[in-house]
Amino acid sequence: GLWGAFLHELRQRQPGGLDNSWVSFFSYDPRIGAEIFADWVKELPNLHWISGQVPIDVFHQGDLITGVRFADFAVTAKITLDATELGDLLALAEIPHRWGWELQSEWGEPSAPVSFNSLTQRYPVQAPTYVVIMQDFGEAVAPEIPAAPNHNPSQFTGAMYGYGAEAFLNYGRLPGGLFMMNWPICGNDYGEGVERLIESDVSRGAFIQESRWHSQNFAHFIQKQLGRRYGLAEKVFPHTPTAFALHPYYRESRRLVGLTTVREQDILPIAKGKVASISNDVIAVGNYANDHHYPGVQFPLQPKSILWGGRWTGTPFTIPYSCLIPATTDGFLVCEKNISVSHIANGATRLQPVVMGIGQAAGMAAAMCVELSCQPRDLPVRMLQNALLRD
Numbered sequence: 001g002l003w004g005a006f007l008h009e010l011r012q013r014q015p016g017g018l019d020n021s022w023v024s025f026f027s028y029d030p031r032i033g034a035e036i037f038a039d040w041v042k043e044l045p046n047l048h049w050i051s052g053q054v055p056i057d058v059f060h061q062g063d064l065i066t067g068v069r070f071a072d073f074a075v076t077a078k079i080t081l082d083a084t085e086l087g088d089l090l091a092l093a094e095i096p097h098r099w100g101w102e103l104q105s106e107w108g109e110p111s112a113p114v115s116f117n118s119l120t121q122r123y124p125v126q127a128p129t130y131v132v133i134m135q136d137f138g139e140a141v142a143p144e145i146p147a148a149p150n151h152n153p154s155q156f157t158g159a160m161y162g163y164g165a166e167a168f169l170n171y172g173r174l175p176g177g178l179f180m181m182n183w184p185i186c187g188n189d190y191g192e193g194v195e196r197l198i199e200s201d202v203s204r205g206a207f208i209q210e211s212r213w214h215s216q217n218f219a220h221f222i223q224k225q226l227g228r229r230y231g232l233a234e235k236v237f238p239h240t241p242t243a244f245a246l247h248p249y250y251r252e253s254r255r256l257v258g259l260t261t262v263r264e265q266d267i268l269p270i271a272k273g274k275v276a277s278i279s280n281d282v283i284a285v286g287n288y289a290n291d292h293h294y295p296g297v298q299f300p301l302q303p304k305s306i307l308w309g310g311r312w313t314g315t316p317f318t319i320p321y322s323c324l325i326p327a328t329t330d331g332f333l334v335c336e337k338n339i340s341v342s343h344i345a346n347g348a349t350r351l352q353p354v355v356m357g358i359g360q361a362a363g364m365a366a367a368m369c370v371e372l373s374c375q376p377r378d379l380p381v382r383m384l385q386n387a388l389l390r391d
Contacts, residue, residue: 029176134178289313
């Protein structure tokens, strides 16, 4: 699908190939990735692309969503998709959703806690990371990276322990002497007061600023450890001259209460097998390990990793169409980390290749619902599956 098409384009456009890091089979210059998406948008004459706008209200007719209001305009639609990073439309529309942990008693997930504890209280969701890209300046001297306001170098003590500088840098190596810093061990994951992300615009802004400072301090620490050969990259992200991503990598958002919920059991391998069970209404496939991030905490999970092509990755699993559909609301689909999934299983379903597949399926479903004049819950899933396979 779209993920495969994206990889194909990256292979055509990126000098140095894609297999540069050891965190992923696919690492690429953000400028090239943004260029591909921008080119795709240009190829769609019926797509009206509006950037930089934030939804402030959702229109209802009973249990039917009919559109979204922004500051200067409104959009009405037969089907609305929530592809926001934090499930913002779920909150604005007051569609039932979850935030945080579920106990083992909820769905019998083997890795879920039996009772709420200090971990679930401190980190109600996984920690985001404000990605920063560093650069190897070679013989030149990189500009000094200043410390940011919440500087605490002790937070990074032990970041490279057991890895060494080369393996540490190669974790997120990109072509052209660039390094994506997204390091989980005493690194730039940031989860202090993460619940602020959904409290208010002001509290979300404060969290985002702190997480960016935290990554700046991590880059400052790396430069102090490895020398001025390494500094902040310049102009590697679109629309910003800095080395910092446009926003943090959010690993978890508000999560829909849907017709069905993806649980840990649904992503674990079947007995004596190398794949998870297959749902009848599958519309996307993932294959990542179940990966949770809580700074300073080791959280054990049921293993689902397999050796594939000489590298460790996760047991393949499926995403059902029914986890994109609200239990009681019509005219609406979700298509990001905000699907109906448990906190535990979200550690595998949150990855970009998975959510790209989910997004493609949700877009196809929305288009078919408009053409057939039906609601998402009434769309024949076999028609949707065939359409996705043919596209």
